[in-house]
Amino acid sequence: MAKTQDFSAIMKDFMGAFPVDTSAMEDAFKTQATLGEKLSAVAIDAAAKSTDLSTKWTKDTLTKMAEMSKAKTEPADYAKSMTDFASACAEMSAEHMAAYAEIAKKVQADTVELMMAAGKDMTEEASAAVQKATKDATAAAKKAAAK
Structure with a gap:
């Protein structure tokens, strides 16, 4: 019977010759997390300002509506009140x-x-x-060539 090659040993030797530095991935993750945090802050700030503006608009409308809903002595005053409300x-x-x-x-500008x-x-x-990967690969290739 033919003996099969041990591919796990070959792969282990191959991967050992080209070490992987995970610090680049960690730095990329940290950069993405920081960007996400800053973008979230922009969105939350905008939502807060929009909510404040909506609240003010609602209060102003209700104030104008209260004026419009008051009882009038003349029928023409109701029409004027409606016109004033619509204009406001x-x-x-x-x-x-x-x-x-x-x-x-x-x-938009902040984003x-x-x-x-x-x-x-x-x-x-x-x-x-x-640059680091190139340097590491070159060093590994020189090391492998020297063997």
Whole structure:
């Protein structure tokens, strides 16, 4: 009978000749976790500001509605009250939508800034990892050639 080769020993020798440094992966994970934390902070801040703005808008609308719902002495006063309420709502809508746009613009600017910084960090880390891997592989190849 033919004897089969021990591939586990071959693989062990092969993998031992090319050691793997996991620090690059750990650094990449830490960078991703930090980026996620910063992006979450931007999103949570925007959500808080949007909630505050929504609350203010609701309170302002209810205040205007309270004025509109008061009893009037003349029938024409009801029409004027409705017109005033509609005008106030239109004005408030424009103001609040502009405020929402400012929140969105800030989120966009902060996100772009974070992504640019993260891209720079990842490029530097990848470059360092490639240089180290090249150095390690060259050393391993020289060591293997010397045997």
